[in-house]
Amino acid sequence: MATPPTAPPSAPGDARPERTPYSREATGLLDQIADRALDDDYYVVRPGRYSQSRGINTATTALVLTLFALMVTVTAVQYYQDRPSRSETQEALLGDIAQGESRQRDLQAQVASLESELETLRGDLERTPAELADELAAGASSVHGDGLRVTISPADGTVIGDGELRALVNELWIGGAEAVAVNGQRWGALTSLRSAGGAVTINFTSIGAPFVLQAIGDRDAMRERLEGSGEDGYWKRRQSQDELTYSVEDVDDQVLPAAPAHRTTITRATPVPTEAAQATEEQGAP
Amino acid sequence: MIPVLGLVVGVAVGLVVQPDVPVALQPYLPIAIVAALDAVVGALRAVGEKRFDDRVFVVSFVSNVLIAAFIVFLGDQLGVGSQLSTGVLVVLGIRIFANAAAIRRRVFHA
Numbered sequence: 311m312a313t314p315p316t317a318p319p320s321a322p323g324d325a326r327p328e329r330t331p332y333s334r335e336a337t338g339l340l341d342q343i344a345d346r347a348l349d350d351d352y353y354v355v356r357p358g359r360y361s362q363s364r365g366i367n368t369a370t371t372a373l374v375l376t377l378f379a380l381m382v383t384v385t386a387v388q389y390y391q392d393r394p395s396r397s398e399t400q401e402a403l404l405g406d407i408a409q410g411e412s413r414q415r416d417l418q419a420q421v422a423s424l425e426s427e428l429e430t431l432r433g434d435l436e437r438t439p440a441e442l443a444d445e446l447a448a449g450a451s452s453v454h455g456d457g458l459r460v461t462i463s464p465a466d467g468t469v470i471g472d473g474e475l476r477a478l479v480n481e482l483w484i485g486g487a488e489a490v491a492v493n494g495q496r497w498g499a500l501t502s503l504r505s506a507g508g509a510v511t512i513n514f515t516s517i518g519a520p521f522v523l524q525a526i527g528d529r530d531a532m533r534e535r536l537e538g539s540g541e542d543g544y545w546k547r548r549q550s551q552d553e554l555t556y557s558v559e560d561v562d563d564q565v566l567p568a569a570p571a572h573r574t575t576i577t578r579a580t581p582v583p584t585e586a587a588q589a590t591e592e593q594g595a596p
Numbered sequence: 597m598i599p600v601l602g603l604v605v606g607v608a609v610g611l612v613v614q615p616d617v618p619v620a621l622q623p624y625l626p627i628a629i630v631a632a633l634d635a636v637v638g639a640l641r642a643v644g645e646k647r648f649d650d651r652v653f654v655v656s657f658v659s660n661v662l663i664a665a666f667i668v669f670l671g672d673q674l675g676v677g678s679q680l681s682t683g684v685l686v687v688l689g690i691r692i693f694a695n696a697a698a699i700r701r702r703v704f705h706a
Contacts, residue, residue: 343687347694348638348645349656356647363643365650372602374657378632379606385625387614 449498450574453489454565455526458482458533462545463520464554472505475521478541479503485535487525491566493517498569499576513573524564533558623672624665627681631664632657634688637695644702664688 356363365371437445445451460478464470475492482490490497495512502512509516525532536542536558545556568574617625635657642648664684671680 340690343690344694347691347698348641349635349652351652351656352638352642352645352647352649355649355652356642363646363648365653366643366648367598368650369598370654371650372598372605374602374654375599375636376602376606376609378636378657379603380610381625381629381632383607383610384615384617385629387610388617391614 445574447499448574449489449496449501449569450571452496452566452568453526454563455489456529456560456562457487457489457524457526457564458529459559459561459564460523460525461520461557461559462523462554465552468548468553470510470519470521470554472503472510475510475523476503478523478545481535481539481541482523482525482527482532484539485527485532487527487532489526489566491524493522494567496567496569498573500573501569513570524561524566526564526566529560623677624668627664627668627684628661630685630688630692631660634691634695635660637692637699641695641698641702644699660688 442451446453460482462470479490479492479497492503492512495501495515495517498513504511506516509518510521511517542558545554548554549556635653638656639648639653642653667680667684668677671677674680
């Protein structure tokens, strides 16, 4: 690569010029830089193998070295002085970031709470008294009132089946219960109570012992129905056999939550027009 | 040892006075230092080879610093400041390492 393309091929005897530090063919830019690292001037001024240095201990040399030391020191000092302000800036920025993030969280929480509030207010606005009554009947809204609480705590090894609980709930309905909840799961219009995988499931939620049935309604009527239907006797008999503990208590103003929305929402069934509505429609038609 | 005295004086003045570098000159200082370091390392090698000359040292030092600063200035004016600085740093870096290697060979014979 040192040979120019136009140069004739070197003859066998044509030895390359001697590689001296200050006069030689360049083999490549970087090689050249590395090989001629020492300024040529030193070789020009002090040629030969056994030269003597001159002027080391002079004021000029000292002056240049002073200048060099001053440059380095000044730069170092300046960098050292600038450094604290740099880290301060960084800390300030990090603080800004943290502050902004916390503000963002606050605002997001505010958005969520305002949205839920808006939802509540809109719901209140849109519902007529008739719709509210429907929701109440379907179990779609939480309710409170006086009623009974039936508690069944099975002993170890006793299994309470879904059918037994269903029968009990059924008697409560017959006895005039207006709202029923089992272990906090409200009985909605579409609620089922069944056994799934060895656990009792209501509203697609597994519940376990002890089973607490809450009912709002006429206490006397419900008690009468429980005793008259034999449910009361059945559970008391099992209690006497030490299989479980059974109790029916009066509770004032107990609160029953709303059934989950997916157990109160109707999507496919549509109301059949009543005769009165049909009549008005026919009259209105020409 | 006047040169060592000069080094000490330079460091001391820098620490005591702590002069502020004018903002306009600040971009040139780092590359000027590298250029000066090249001249100093070259001088050290020359001392080892017993061919040091104070005039050559002064001239190479001053010209190195000025040329390096000028190249940075030119690069800034042309909008290729960082590329030109990189080029200067590569060349000076190779020279510094080569001279340092020569010194090392002379001192340690390795």
